[in-house]
Amino acid sequence: MRMPPFRFERPAELRQALDLLRELDGAGNGYVLSAGGTDLVPMMKSQPVSVGSLISLTKLKALGGIRLDPGKSLSLGALVTLGDLSSDAAVRETFPCIAETAGKIATPQIRNRATVGGNLLVDNRCIYFNQSEQNRLAHTPCFKAGGETCHLVPKTARGDDPLCRARFVSDLAPVLLLLHATIRIASTAGERSLPLRDFHLPDGISRNRLGRGEILTRIDVPLPGPSAGVLYEKLRIRNAIDFPSLGVAVSLGRIPGGGTRFGAALTGVHTRPVVMQVDEAARGSREESVDSLIAGISRAVTPFRQGFFPPDYLRKMIPVLIRRNMEKLLRKA
Amino acid sequence: MESGEMKLVTLHVNGRPFRRAIVPSTTLLEFLRDEIDLTGTKRGCDMGECGVCTVMLDGKPVLSCLLLAAEAEGAEVTTVEGIARGNELHPVQEALVAHGAIQCGFCTPAMVVNAVHLLERRPAPTREEVKECISGTICRCTGYTKIEKAILAAAGGDSGEGGKEA
Amino acid sequence: MKEYQVIGKPVPLIASREKATGKAKYTDDIRLNGALHIKILRSPHACADIRAIDASGALKAAGVRAVITGRDFNHTFGVLPISKDEPALARDTVRYVGEPVAAVAADTEAQAGEAARRIRVEYEAHDPCLDPRAALLDTDRPIHPELGRGNNLHKSARQEFGDPARGFGEAAAVVEGTFDFQPLTHGFTEPHATQVEIDAQGSITVYSSTQVPHYLHRALAEVLEIPMHRIRVIKPHLGGGFGGKSDPFPHEMIAAKLALITGRNTRLSLTREEVFSSNHGRHPTTIDMKLGLHPEKGITALSTDVLIDGGSYGSFGVVTTYYNGVLLHGPYPAPNFSFACDRVYTNKPMCGAMRGHGGVNPRFASEVLFDMACAKAGLDPCEARLKFIHEPDTVTANGFRITSVGLKEGLRKAMERSAWKEKFGKLPYGKGIGVACGFFISGSALPIHWNKMPQSTVRLTIDFDGGVTVYSGASDIGQGSDTMLAQNVAEVLGVPMSMIRVIAADTGLCPIDLGSYSSRVTFMAGNAARNAAIRMRRILVSAACKLLEIGEPRYGKPGGPDSFFRQGGRKPDFDDPYLGPNPDYSDGFEARELTFRPSAGPREGAGVPYLDAVRKAMDGHGALQTQGIYVSPKMGGDFKGAGAGLSPGYSFTAFISEVTVDPGTGFVRVDKVTGAHDCGFPLNPLSVEGQLDGSIHMGLGQALMEAIRYDPKLGVVQNASFLEYKMLSPFEQPEIDVGYDANVDNEGPFGAKEVGEGALAPVIPSVANAIHDAVGVRLRSLPMTPDRVLAAIEAGAAVTPRNENGKGGM
Structure with a gap:
């Protein structure tokens, strides 16, 4: 299966890469950024049209490495592979949940190429979009494929927000959200950073706030995390390769003034990751807090029939998985 | 870029350099099979889902169908053809043969690569580690059972005889 | 011994x-000089008339050597002489999404792909017939009008033996149910591939990933209209078949035709998605079955009414239609028996033979019903099976010769090894053990x-x-x-x-x-x-x-x-x-x-x-x-369909599965499969074990997760990939302990019988029966996915009182 042709560039320095992007943007030429390529290459194989230039980021040292600043933060280069992330001693020590979650993504071979940055930027998926060129001909093209239809919500019209309900499938995002991660983004204008919770958008096409000419460089996770930590459970029919049908992260921490803070974040069941926290102090009993967390976060997501599990089942599993994992954390705390 | 624009690349495969002019969209799998006729690495889905195209890139298993050949420049690629020494099979290969872990054999090159990497990293793996190591490559014939046994045996964890009741 | x-x-x-x-060369590994690459243009419609095909744009494209359409072929083909209904390229109508419509031969793969995109096909699309029940109704637009029927029925089979009504009257327990099965595909890792070498005399050598070189040889001669001696078919190493490469295929005809037209060597290899849309897998099936059991007489009556959805063409479907009934004559005698099966055409990729062909779905129904009948009659499900398995050297109601049977001792041993007596009905809620048996042919005698x-x-x-x-x-x-x-x-x-x-x-x-x-x-x-x-x-x-x-x-x-x-x-x-x-x-x-x-x-x-x-x-x-x-010995009765399922030897299988059900999520984990398979004398224990492991893997896939999903309106496969068509990973494969104690069959070579297929079927009902033992619910639809298990538990909890050890009743 041959990909449509493209120009290949592999800049050696971040500065060169950013300049290249600005140049391409200025000339109105298309490009895609590639790190591990494990999400991008299948997409390009299903597309009849060229992406223009493919800019490989794999030589950019500034985007590499795991740096631990004890007591302050753990900084993950966007190019760190999921394989390295899952086995890194510093990560296992400070945030075992990050290592464990990374180890549940895709397959060992894919984790040896796929990156942390790529996982946060992984394209949203839909059974009507993630199909081959031939298969998509059976449908009228959807918004995400450049058409004027949504097969999941047929009444959608251009101008609606969200326009596309393709689901968000990153496993790391819910965990990093509960750890209050921030991300750094570089452009020729310099570097900006923003909380991960502000990064993703509720639309399956625009997806996030990474702009033209920008490159995600690092992910910083502040230390210490929630006192009892974070747990992630990935619901999928088999314990290999699959994206999360539903991913549930929960956290348990202390509120600075006393009391417990319950957190949960979901992936796989909405157009973006959803995160929510409830403070016990404000809620009375622990059960009520967890109930209110479950009720709140369940209201915030809209699962569709997107493959293996029916949406009503996924809805049913949200409270089950939140409670189970919260109990595990409570036992630990 | 305009179609037909070629790029000259040099890839080191199984210890030998191969210099070829390719279109940049050429995957490593296409390079191996079509440019240098190393057909031991198989194409099963071409979309990163079946794992039969697994090769080692600087000693780590990767999917050659998802990797641009141009990205492999400067790295050492090892395919199944680079595992045995002449006619002397690697212990993993010997074990797969002896344990009946090879039926149709289409996943075997990838399983060999997966297992050789595992045993280099973990000379005495657990059953779970073996499962994990082969979980990215589909085998539809064996149910994985004999592949797991063979890898454990290659690591010295089993008699190596095969044949439950024989 | x-x-x-x-x-x-x-x-x-x-x-x-x-x-x-x-070093092993599979079809796509062969390198023929200057081979042209072929790309097949396929239909985006499930049901449409082809009004016109304009290939001029493709013919002008760079590197293109030839373009062919349905007009280039005069004959249809099919593996069975009675249903040669498939064209190499669709001629006037397309019958499923993905049906080949035109094909391009070009110098490079990219050129062939680009040229195929430039072929303009004018379709007049119609509402597809996708529902097998609707396919039985009268229609103005039958999928195969050449049959002269006003509906989409392909094949009906009816058989009756003994007196079923009397048999049900004699039973101590009569149970019945409706069982539902999804379409499945084989999941071999090597996509279909064909390469054709042509010599100066115009004789061709066809390298193809096929299970049936001889049938391909015949079909090529017929479709290409050249004598068999000018065609040589070679199967190189083959990357898995499981029945999915046991028909002649359009791409084989296309590659050969393009070699003959261009005088050049040709090659093609299907994409994974093309493999899914070619399918030939297990038929979607609905079974209404009724079984009567008597504690001393065994099965007193069995009746079954089956509807199978064949998709767009015949393939092995006539055989499948019969196998859905006749393979119920084992592993126990059923003297009073009635069977009806209809196979219909629908606008989906065709179904055909897949490991355990035609016998898998009815086995699930019969073995679940057998379990229910045992519960009703107060019988231990293992003991009852032991008692009623065929005796050697007997004849079934429909005339099958049952020669060697070596299952009873094997099942007894499996009961001991699995501690059946200590576990069945006695495990804590969520843990269960279940049994099921099966039998299968060692080749078709006809x-x-x-x-x-x-x-x-x-x-x-x-x-x-x-x-x-x-x-x-x-x-x-x-x-x-x-x-x-x-x-x-x-x-x-x-x-x-x-x-x-x-x-x-x-x-x-x-x-x-x-x-x-x-x-x-x-x-x-x-x-x-x-x-x-x-x-x-x-x-x-x-x-x-x-x-x-x-x-x-x-x-x-x-x-x-x-x-x-x-x-x-x-x-x-x-x-x-x-x-x-x-x-x-x-x-x-x-x-x-x-x-x-x-x-x-x-x-x-x-x-x-x-x-x-x-x-x-x-x-x-x-x-x-x-x-x-x-040559098979002569055997069988003298009635319509008497030949179906006749075999010179039958294998027998029993599996005892142990499961853990998570009652909160409905997830089922199969922990262990203990069992026995009578393959006669095992010629090669490594192969026997490998086939058993693989059969269990594939059976559990059908039990727990595998299903092709079609868009209900358009008929396009929604999960045409190994990511979305779920097959077991190593983590779901259970521990396996299956004995195959040497039991010599008199007629098999050195006493051997089959081992490749028969073991697939019984593992599925053994899991269903174990789920019942674990959480007290009966699942009648496959796959038994967590959402279905959970829904059954919730529905069961609402109506079923718990018995003393916390489990539901019937």
């Missing part, structure tokens, strides 16, 4: 070293093309160096049939495996074998190989006698097993190459380690080296050649 030299030993498959090193030719022929040659070459038309598809042939020959001749070379699945060199399907190869090609070897042995023993200056052995009347003669079979005659199945070949010599030794008489113990015997036999004669054949 007789001690053999090679037979019964764990023998690594002879191709495994070249497979382990990457050939697809009705003729009197042998079903299998094997030729042997020995040249002056003593090396033995086995020529067989059988297709090694990874199951190890080449190794099996070599073992049979090695054992008879007393030569090591290393001196035997197998040349197989090449219609230019090998005698005809019908192919690798219906678990026929070990029984049929194995017997043919064994008989060819016996003939060779007689030549060598004769030479040895000359060297020892003793008289030749008297062979007497060629022998054969009792049951064979008792129930009617072809008379063996040594002047005929056919020696009968599995005859005794004792000749007063022991042949082992390359030496022939008389085991009695004046020269007892004197050794004649094998090579001396070979050279003596060759004196003035040249290379030694023999041929062995296999």
Whole structure:
């Protein structure tokens, strides 16, 4: 299966890469950024049209490495592979949940190429979009494929927000959200950073706030995390390769003034990751807090029939998985 | 870029350099099979889902169908053809043969690569580690059972005889 | 038990070293000079008329050598002579999404792909018929108008034996249910591939990933309208079949046609998605079944009413239609039996044969009902099965000869090893144990093309160096049939495996074998190989006698097993190459380690080296050649469909599965499968175990997760990928402990029967029955996904009182 042709560039320095992007943007030429390529290459194989230039980021040292600043933060280069992330001693020590979650993504071979940055930027998926060129001909093209239809919500019209309900499938995002991660983004204008919770958008096409000419460089996770930590459970029919049908992260921490803070974040069941926290102090009993967390976060997501599990089942599993994992954390705390 | 624009690349495969002019969209799998006729690495889905195209890139298993050949420049690629020494099979290969872990054999090159990497990293793996190591490559014939046994045996964890009741 | 030299030993498959090193060539690994690449344009519609095809844009595109459409073919084809309904390229109508419409041959793959995009096809789309129930209704637009029917019925089968009404009246427990099954696909890892080499005379050699070189050979000759002798079909190494490569395919016709048109070599390999849309997998099925059980008499009556959705073309469908009923005549007698099955056409990719062909879905229904009946009648499900499994040398209600049955002892042992008595009904809530049995054919006794030719022929040659070459038309598809042939020959001749070379699945060199399907190869090609070897042995023993200056052995009347003669079979005659199945070949010599030794008489113990015997036999004669054949004995009744399911031998299987059900999520984990499989005498334990492991893997896939999903309006496959079509990963494969205690079948080669397919079916109901034991719910639809299990638990909890150990009742 041959990909449509493209120009290949592999800049050696971040500065060169950013300049290249600005140049391409200025000339109105298309490009895609590639790190591990494990999400991008299948997409390009299903597309009849060229992406223009493919800019490989794999030589950019500034985007590499795991740096631990004890007591302050753990900084993950966007190019760190999921394989390295899952086995890194510093990560296992400070945030075992990050290592464990990374180890549940895709397959060992894919984790040896796929990156942390790529996982946060992984394209949203839909059974009507993630199909081959031939298969998509059976449908009228959807918004995400450049058409004027949504097969999941047929009444959608251009101008609606969200326009596309393709689901968000990153496993790391819910965990990093509960750890209050921030991300750094570089452009020729310099570097900006923003909380991960502000990064993703509720639309399956625009997806996030990474702009033209920008490159995600690092992910910083502040230390210490929630006192009892974070747990992630990935619901999928088999314990290999699959994206999360539903991913549930929960956290348990202390509120600075006393009391417990319950957190949960979901992936796989909405157009973006959803995160929510409830403070016990404000809620009375622990059960009520967890109930209110479950009720709140369940209201915030809209699962569709997107493959293996029916949406009503996924809805049913949200409270089950939140409670189970919260109990595990409570036992630990 | 305009179609037909070629790029000259040099890839080191199984210890030998191969210099070829390719279109940049050429995957490593296409390079191996079509440019240098190393057909031991198989194409099963071409979309990163079946794992039969697994090769080692600087000693780590990767999917050659998802990797641009141009990205492999400067790295050492090892395919199944680079595992045995002449006619002397690697212990993993010997074990797969002896344990009946090879039926149709289409996943075997990838399983060999997966297992050789595992045993280099973990000379005495657990059953779970073996499962994990082969979980990215589909085998539809064996149910994985004999592949797991063979890898454990290659690591010295089993008699190596095969044949439950024989 | 007789001690053999090679037979019964764990023998690594002879191709495994070249497979382990990457040297083995599969079809797509072949490199033909200057081969043109082919891209097939496929239909985006499930149902449409083709108004016009404009290929001018494609023909002008760079590198394009030829474009063909349905107009380039005059004949349709199909594996069964009674349903040759498939075109190589759609002519006037398309019947499923993905049906080939046109094909391009170009210098490069990219050029072929680009040119295919430039072909303009004008379709007039119609509402597709996707629902098998709707397919039974009258319509103005039948999918196959050539049948002259006003609906989409393809095949109806009806059979009745005994008196079902009376049988149900005699039963102590009558249970019934409706069972529902999804479409499945084979999931082999090697996509279909074909390469065609053409010579200056216009003769072609077709390399193809096929299980059936002979049927492909026939179909190519017919579709291309050239004689068979101008076509040579070769199956290189093959990356898995499971029934999915047992039909001739459009892409094979297309590649050959384009080679003939261009005079150039051609090649193609399907994408994974094209493999999904070609399908030929397990039929979506609905079964209404009723079973009556009596504690002393066994099954008193069984009736079943089945609807199977065949998709767009016939494939093996007529056989599937019958197998849905006739394979219920085992593993227990069912004297009063009625069966109705309809196969309909719908606008989906066609369904055909898949491992356990036609027998898997009814087995699920019957074994779940058997379990329910046991519960109702107060019987232990294992004990009841033990009691009612067929007795050897009996005949079923529909006339199947049941010859060897070696399951009872195996099931008893499995009960002990799994601690059945301590566990069944006694495990804590969420843990369960369940049993199910099955049986399957060792090849179909009737050939697809009705003729009197042998079903299998094997030729042997020995040249002056003593090396033995086995020529067989059988297709090694990874199951190890080449190794099996070599073992049979090695054992008879007393030569090591290393001196035997197998040349197989090449219609230019090998005698005809019908192919690798219906678990026929070990029984049929194995017997043919064994008989060819016996003939060779007689030549060598004769030479040895000359060297020892003793008289030749008297062979007497060629022998054969009792049951064979008792129930009617072809008379063996040594002047005929056919020696009968599995005859005794004792000749007063022991042949082992390359030496022939008389085991009695004046020269007892004197050794004649094998090579001396070979050279003596060759004196003035040249290379030694023999041929062995296999023909099924005559069997079966005289009624419509009597031939379906007739086999010279049947395998029997019992599985006891242990599961853990998470009542909060509905997830089912299969922890362990203990069991027994009667494959007769196991020729190669490594292969037997490998087939059992693989059957369990595939069966559990159907049990727990596999299903093709079609868009309900458009008929397009929604999960045409290995990511979305879920097959078990290593983490879901359970611990397996299945015995295959040697039980000799009189007619199988060295006593062997099938092992490749029969074990798939019973593992599925054994899991369903274990789920019932775990959480008290009966699942009647496959796959038993967490959402269905959870819904059943919730529904059951609402209506079913818990019994004393916390489990639901019926």
